[in-house]
Amino acid sequence: MADLARGCAFLGSGGGGDPQATLIELEAYSGGDFSVELLDAESLDDDALVAPCGWIGAPTVSAEKLPSGQEALLGLRKLEARLGRRVDAVFPIEIGGSNGLAPILLALRAGVPLVDCDGMGRAFPESQMVILNVCGISASPAVLTDDKGNCVIIEAADNVSEERIARAVATVLGASCHLMEYSLSGSQTKAFALPGTVSDALAIGRSIRVGRDCGGDPFASLFAALKSSRQFSKAGVLFDGKIIDIQRETKGGFSLGKAIIEAAGGGARLEIDFKNENLVARLDGVVRAIVPDLITIVDRETAETIVTERLKYGQRVRVVGASAPLALRTPEALAILGPSALGIATPYQEIEVLNGWT
Amino acid sequence: MADLARGCAFLGSGGGGDPQATLIELEAYSGGDFSVELLDAESLDDDALVAPCGWIGAPTVSAEKLPSGQEALLGLRKLEARLGRRVDAVFPIEIGGSNGLAPILLALRAGVPLVDCDGMGRAFPESQMVILNVCGISASPAVLTDDKGNCVIIEAADNVSEERIARAVATVLGASCHLMEYSLSGSQTKAFALPGTVSDALAIGRSIRVGRDCGGDPFASLFAALKSSRQFSKAGVLFDGKIIDIQRETKGGFSLGKAIIEAAGGGARLEIDFKNENLVARLDGVVRAIVPDLITIVDRETAETIVTERLKYGQRVRVVGASAPLALRTPEALAILGPSALGIATPYQEIEVLNGWT
Numbered sequence: 001m002a003d004l005a006r007g008c009a010f011l012g013s014g015g016g017g018d019p020q021a022t023l024i025e026l027e028a029y030s031g032g033d034f035s036v037e038l039l040d041a042e043s044l045d046d047d048a049l050v051a052p053c054g055w056i057g058a059p060t061v062s063a064e065k066l067p068s069g070q071e072a073l074l075g076l077r078k079l080e081a082r083l084g085r086r087v088d089a090v091f092p093i094e095i096g097g098s099n100g101l102a103p104i105l106l107a108l109r110a111g112v113p114l115v116d117c118d119g120m121g122r123a124f125p126e127s128q129m130v131i132l133n134v135c136g137i138s139a140s141p142a143v144l145t146d147d148k149g150n151c152v153i154i155e156a157a158d159n160v161s162e163e164r165i166a167r168a169v170a171t172v173l174g175a176s177c178h179l180m181e182y183s184l185s186g187s188q189t190k191a192f193a194l195p196g197t198v199s200d201a202l203a204i205g206r207s208i209r210v211g212r213d214c215g216g217d218p219f220a221s222l223f224a225a226l227k228s229s230r231q232f233s234k235a236g237v238l239f240d241g242k243i244i245d246i247q248r249e250t251k252g253g254f255s256l257g258k259a260i261i262e263a264a265g266g267g268a269r270l271e272i273d274f275k276n277e278n279l280v281a282r283l284d285g286v287v288r289a290i291v292p293d294l295i296t297i298v299d300r301e302t303a304e305t306i307v308t309e310r311l312k313y314g315q316r317v318r319v320v321g322a323s324a325p326l327a328l329r330t331p332e333a334l335a336i337l338g339p340s341a342l343g344i345a346t347p348y349q350e351i352e353v354l355n356g357w358t
Numbered sequence: 359m360a361d362l363a364r365g366c367a368f369l370g371s372g373g374g375g376d377p378q379a380t381l382i383e384l385e386a387y388s389g390g391d392f393s394v395e396l397l398d399a400e401s402l403d404d405d406a407l408v409a410p411c412g413w414i415g416a417p418t419v420s421a422e423k424l425p426s427g428q429e430a431l432l433g434l435r436k437l438e439a440r441l442g443r444r445v446d447a448v449f450p451i452e453i454g455g456s457n458g459l460a461p462i463l464l465a466l467r468a469g470v471p472l473v474d475c476d477g478m479g480r481a482f483p484e485s486q487m488v489i490l491n492v493c494g495i496s497a498s499p500a501v502l503t504d505d506k507g508n509c510v511i512i513e514a515a516d517n518v519s520e521e522r523i524a525r526a527v528a529t530v531l532g533a534s535c536h537l538m539e540y541s542l543s544g545s546q547t548k549a550f551a552l553p554g555t556v557s558d559a560l561a562i563g564r565s566i567r568v569g570r571d572c573g574g575d576p577f578a579s580l581f582a583a584l585k586s587s588r589q590f591s592k593a594g595v596l597f598d599g600k601i602i603d604i605q606r607e608t609k610g611g612f613s614l615g616k617a618i619i620e621a622a623g624g625g626a627r628l629e630i631d632f633k634n635e636n637l638v639a640r641l642d643g644v645v646r647a648i649v650p651d652l653i654t655i656v657d658r659e660t661a662e663t664i665v666t667e668r669l670k671y672g673q674r675v676r677v678v679g680a681s682a683p684l685a686l687r688t689p690e691a692l693a694i695l696g697p698s699a700l701g702i703a704t705p706y707q708e709i710e711v712l713n714g715w716t
Contacts, residue, residue: 078513148515148519149515150512150513150514150515150519150523151512151513151514152510152511152512152513152523152527153510153511153512153513154508154509154510154511155436155508155509155510155511156508156509157506157507157508161506161508161531164530164531165508165510165527165530165531167530168526168527168529168530169510169523169526169527171526172522172523172525172526173519173522173523
């Protein structure tokens, strides 16, 4: 679980919330001794009811606001009541950050398997930025629950309205709520979800720990793991330096800001803009990586991810880039979750092209 | 219908939205030729399912944003689906303003009777400020619908959370949504709703028209109607003058502001604070009327109500006060919908005491 948390943090591209809090919640609930079935999507029955899930809000809030532990199971039961049948399996709506880990607690509590897939292959700031939306699955009925027992069932006219409604409700309820959305069939899961991303996250997290604990270079083993991953095969170090400035505000339910990193001895600077997630990295004004490709800031010694809400002046970091799953790079996907959808004027370019990686 | 609209406008205490827009919608739908059964609450079956309804948002918005006409019926059908049974009758959650009239359109479309009662005996800015909340009825499940077909079902932990969630959703959907809430049984309707307020509104509206059209004094006939009304028997003119200043902003889904009225020839000034509704009237700094008693600004010639969003510099007006239903004046009710609940430091005092009316 600690390896999976580490891998989810890496895939969060700086966002998705710190998985450490979810890891603690999982250990507190289970006493550390539990098992959850990890199911390959291909083994799902075609007519299974599969429920993606995760949390919506600002990571800066969820780092401080404790959950009651009841949110996810209440949401699952309300979704089941609304649909008139039991949920057969769950998976992370986004593998990145705490949302990659959160469904394990739900799977454990509900006694259902976890499917080895997710809807984003990373984390994104808005909930319609998901491959399931690109593929035409409805987000509704979506079920939002909070720590006080409030439950809101959203039947939106479209998936962007669902995000706007869910965001508004999450914000008024304290900017950290559980959300079940985009429930779908087994056959739709096979056709549209990004396969293998839970396994990828686990392998990535394990590689960092093993590389470090075995006295080797955690970066070498991280890049080996990424190269052999199913979804994130092109990767490398974008920059190495010290954080010299962080600008940050929590606004409209999001954590917005910018991190500026300077090379040792001064000179080159990398600027990273974030909206919950790191969205674009510019080296002295030139784009070196842009959403949906992954941009993750890690500790330069341990290779542990530093999520945006934990970035601080003076941290010595490396910025690691990795290619997004191919399904996120189509024109249809980029229209929904690429730079223009996030208000960035620069068009998308593949990270491996921008950096000459082969 | 025009008389009822006029009476609802008066009972809105400046808020609840301008009933004229709802009157036009009703005429457009029905061609002006229709009938709806007005049912005395006492004739309801004890186990009938009764659904109060109305619109939530800022009157400044609903004056400009046209409804699709589908909102209320969609909300009713979703409520029925959620509760697993048909609704037997509807009534206005608030008799004041457009919300006094809106349920007639729903009754007509759904083919159900309208109950002669309401939940507020006036209009209030927040949806938990309703006698049904005072009496312990749950607002949930509440169903919010908009002109685009969005539907949000709220199952809140408490009635204040329901208001906060509904307000946040209404705001993000454009600050004008239909809301079904506080659904209750026939026996609860008999025990808790304010009886006769639809009839009272009709009588009040008719009295203004008849007084004016018959060459008489519309104020004399208005006060005669109020005196013989079931719920608003103490009434009088609080002030007569010209509007010399209006301060207004639309914020957090509410219309907030202040109107200042000066007596002819200068001198005395009446200041009215409003939050959607007129809440407190101070004559040269001395309180003359305070929520939940009614404060309505009317044209000084025609006695037609001027809702807060239509107040303008230079209007010649009379400010009419009327006593709230007794059920709103208990300590339990005042805690939920009295001055302190609306952020006003002055404690409640009966309008007839403040003005020496007998």
